[in-house]
Amino acid sequence: MKLSADLKAFEGRIGHRFAEPELLLRAVTHSSMSSPTREDNQRLEFLGDRVLGLVMSEALLGRDKSATEGQLAPRFNALVRKEACADVAKDIDLGAVLKLGRSEMMSGGRRKQALLGDAMEAVIAAVYLDAGFEAARTIVLRLWGNRIDDVKADARDAKTSLQEWAQARGERPPKYVETARSGPDHAPVFTIRVELENGESEDATAGSKRQAEQAAAKALLDRLT
Incomplete structure (x- = not known):
């Protein structure tokens, strides 16, 4: 399949060209826009949450080799929670390419934190399925950037x-x-x-x-x- 111009531009923003473009289309399709011929991103969201978790676990362990589990856990939670995913989604203007039903569009779905966070996780899963863990890891580390280094030693909410x-x-x-x-x-x-x-x-x-x-x-x- 051929991606629309806005999705091609989005590929550039995340730094990945999809060998299977339908994965990206599914990742940005909200359940309000799904149909028998168009899958939504809920299953990808489930997978992306796990991929993100593994990437962040590795990153935190590598950056502080003396940290205890009690210190690492709140840092991990701060980096993978929905608010953090939504912030990254805003950085790459993910909301602009979401496929939403009319009701979600009218209610400001492109700016909703939960919806953006879910879609960000789905995009991570799409990259993982398209090109493997290393590709997904590279993109996550780049998109999260300084958030990882700047996460507070005590990041409890x-x-x-x-x-x-x-x-x-x-x-x-x-x-x-x-x-x-x-x-x-x-x-x-x-x-x-x-x-x-x-x-x-x-x-x-x-x-x-x-x-x-x-x-x-x-x-x-x-x-x-």
Whole structure:
């Protein structure tokens, strides 16, 4: 098959020309656009998550030969979580080439973090199936770039760090409360308040409860520390 001009340009952005172009087309096809004759990227996403995990595990072990498992695990999580994949996807403008159904397009699917993160993993799997592990490894290391070297020695997420802060002071774990929800059903916006036993609290708003919780926890941590 012959790729469209936008997908050919995307090949240039990731640095890989596909011997089997249909793999790339499948990787950028969301389930809202699938059909009996067009597979979506969900199975590729499953595989890409595992390929990414192996690449990052190797990279972290190679960069710090004295790190313990307890130190490596949070760094690994910071590099492979959906937010990190979505950030890389934005760097290469993956959203511009996604194949979406009308409803997803109308609801801003090209900018959705979860959707971009899933598609990034699918692209990694497509490269792996097209050219093998070394090709996928090379592309992942290049696209993630300085993120790997700059990942903090303690990369625990904000919610985990805030819980540990509270426990170290003999307090109960933080409590997260949804205080508001707005927007249409297909694109809700959540406001979450995090509360500590000592009365400290912070609010944050985001497009998912998880993002809002993390943002609230970070805001409170920043203020407390």
